[in-house]
Amino acid sequence: METIQYIIIALIFVVAVIYVTRRFFPAKNQSGGCNKGCGCNFSKAEQS
Template sequence: MQYAIIALVFIAALVFLIKRFAPSKKKQQGCNKGCGCSMTDVEKKR
């Protein structure tokens, strides 16, 4: 029983870390610094 609880905590921690550091495909990100476009152009695309 103890090993099952430890396994569940470990799996939950792995899922949390994967979601935290994996790049999200849902979010639209703006330009990188120094790309030359203005923030108004980026806001219009959203």
């Protein structure tokens, strides 16, 4: 019975770590606005 409890606690911990990681370190491929230093190509943004 203890093994099941440890597995459940480990799963909750892993889910919490993934949640916090995604919350504080958003994905790099999400494009935001064209602010200074965003690294996007101005001519590419102009065409769309």
